Amino acid sequence: MLAKIYVxxxxxxxxxxxxxxxxxxxxLGFAEVGDVRIGKYIEVRLEGAAGEEAAGRVREMCEKLLANQVIEDFRFETVDDGGKRS
Amino acid sequence: MKWGVLVFPGSNDDQDALWALSSVHRQEAIPLWHKDPDLRGVDAVVVPGGFSYGDYLRCGAMARFSPVMQSVRAFAAAGGIVLGMCNGFQILCEAGLLPGALVRNRSLTFVCKRVWLRVENDRTALTRCCREGERLQIPIKHGEGCYFADESTLRDLEARGQVLFRYVDAAGEATPEANPNGALRSIAGVMNASGNVFGMMPHPEHAVEAIVGGEDGRKLFQSLIEELEERAARGGGSRRRTTGRAT
Structure with missing residues (x-):
């Protein structure tokens, strides 16, 4: 399971x-550009976790460390990567 | 009094803080390595400037998990005096011991210069030797010193006198030009609601000797020393030796 986290x-x-x-x-001539916001993209590989439980754990990781909720928002998705190790 | 200066991998103002306390203010000051939770019976804790853990993830984000920080949290909860400067301020905010956060300077550049601060509240342990409205010249050196908190937190901080210093010009006015990093309401330093945990982006430890450009920072250390001596004279209070052993 791979968690893709956007802060x-x-x-x-x-x-x-x-x-x-x-x-x-x-x-550069891209006149259509309005607001640009720059954040972070974080990938976390989860071993042996799946479904709701995994999502709950990732949420906890974000709240406790990966995002500072005074200044940052976060969202994430979990995708099954077939247990592939990088 | 006995002071402990935390040392994390990447701290680089710890020696300056130790020097300011021991050589200039004649205090007993010891380094406290981040892996050791023993505060060794210190009366006050300094969280120094630098780039703890390489500023990984966010400035100060990793340091709060150090063993020593668990002891500092208990020490602060028991009323112990804790002063964070620069990265120390960032760490205390990340640890939730102070409100708000420090974000990237509005200019996107690292700023290193002497600035004027105006004392906003002189009825605190850190500013008791100053007068309200007094200006202090203290250096800053940071890339992420822009103080941020949401509107209701800012209102509370101001209503409760928790804003310690603002960046001002030579005339004492908090103008946008005198704000070196874009800090909301020009805030340079704050304290917690209990008045025992202090954080500031400027470096008073770099302003304790005329030979290196000024000694306005002394007033802040002197304030804390007087506070600690007064507490000791009152019989120690509840905050003493709550963690670690007295040596």
């Missing part, structure tokens, strides 16, 4: 990195 800055939290990238995209 993004909360609305209202200044994201100067996103702002700078938006400006750069404008400078």
């Amino acid at each position: 993004t800055p909360k609305r209202g939290v200044l994201d100067p990195q996103g702002k700078a990238v938006a400006q750069a995209l404008h400078a």
Whole structure:
């Protein structure tokens, strides 16, 4: 099982990195670009866990460590990768 | 009084804090390695600046899991004085011992310079030797020092006098130009609701000797020393030797 976790800055939290990238995209002629927010993508491989239980564990990991909920939101999906080890 | 300065892998202002306390303020000050939960009977704990654990994941995120931090948590809960500076402030926020968080500077650049701080509350253990409205010149050096908390937390902090310092200009005004990192409401330092855990991005330990550019930082250490001496004179209080052994 593979958990794909996305951590993004909360609305209202200044994201100067996103702002700078938006400006750069404008400078490159991508006039359609609006807001850009930059976060993190984290992959966690889970051994022997599945379904609801695995999702609950991943949520706990996010709440306890992977995201700081004062400034960040998180969402995740779990996909079956056939037990493949990287 | 006896002070403990935490040392994590990646701490780099621990020696400066030890120097400021021992050589300048004539205190007993010892390093406390992060793997050892024994606080050795210290009267106060300093969480120093640096890049603990390489700032992995988020600044301060990993340090809070260190064995020593479990003892610091109990020490703080019992009323013990804890001061975090720069990365120490970030660690205390990540550990939930202080409200809010520190995020990337608005400028996206690392900022290293002397700034003016205005003392917002002089009725605290950290500022009792200062006057409210007094300006202190203290250096900053950080890339992630932009203080953030949600609106209701900010309101509470201000209503309860938990905002210790704001970044100001030479005239004492908290202007956007004088704000070096984009901190909300120009906040440079806060304390917890109980008034025993303090965090600030500026480095008072780098401002204790005129020969290196100023000694305004002394007032903060002197404040804590007076507080600790007063507590000791009152009979120690409940916070002493709650963890570790007295040596």
